[in-house]
Amino acid sequence: MSVRPILIIPDSKLRLVSAPVAKPARELASLIDDMFETMYDAPGIGLAAIQIGVPERVITVDLAREGEDKQPLALINPQVLWTSEERSVYEEGCLSIPDFYEEVERPAKVRVRFTDRGGAECEIEADGLLATCIQHEIDHLEGKLFIDHISKLKRDRVMKKFAKQARREA
Ligand code: GNR
Numbered sequence: 001m002s003v004r005p006i007l008i009i010p011d012s013k014l015r016l017v018s019a020p021v022a023k024p025a026r027e028l029a030s031l032i033d034d035m036f037e038t039m040y041d042a043p044g045i046g047l048a049a050i051q052i053g054v055p056e057r058v059i060t061v062d063l064a065r066e067g068e069d070k071q072p073l074a075l076i077n078p079q080v081l082w083t084s085e086e087r088s089v090y091e092e093g094c095l096s097i098p099d100f101y102e103e104v105e106r107p108a109k110v111r112v113r114f115t116d117r118g119g120a121e122c123e124i125e126a127d128g129l130l131a132t133c134i135q136h137e138i139d140h141l142e143g144k145l146f147i148d149h150i151s152k153l154k155r156d157r158v159m160k161k162f163a164k165q166a167r168r169e170a
């Protein structure tokens with residue numbers, strides 16, 4: 001198991017559309033272990049494989065707070081079956097856009113089909129922060145970031161700041 005580096009914008013890999021998982025079971029299990037370790041280390045409540053440079057459709061989520069028992073959830077090839085008309089707004093952040101937070105409106109509830117880490121076909125209906133987090137992660141699989149849901153003015157400002165930082169570090 002290892003903590004892997006998290007890609008930061010404007011890394012172009014973050015814009016890739018991830019492919020359905022094709023890995024052998026052992027490699028997939030090891031990817032998921034690394035994703036949880038990386039997510040807990042950050043710390044974050046969700047992670048998509050592309051954030052550690054792997055363009056495959058795997059996400060990890062854990063909304064447990066510090067001191068609570070862990071609630072690790074891995075979703076392989078997640079598919080949105082239904083979203084509610086009702087919307088909700090959360091202040092979102094992203095490990096690939098450090099220290100930037102903005103409110104995003106999304107469907108309040110979502111029903112998702114996925115394969116779990118044991119290979120079982122599952123469905124969950126999520127609401128609250130879990131619904132938002134799962135949608136944020138599924139967006140990553142499409143090369144989409146939460147800043148794509150905010151105003152162009154704010155997005156351009158944050159992209160510019162990170163582009164400048166990347167140039168300084170180059
Ligand atoms: O850690 C994270 N927190 C968060 C807060 C509100 C909405 C979504 C998230 S996901 C984010 C980790 C991350 O970047 N996942 O891709």
Ligand code: NI
Binds near residue numbers: 096
């Ligand atoms: Ni993110």
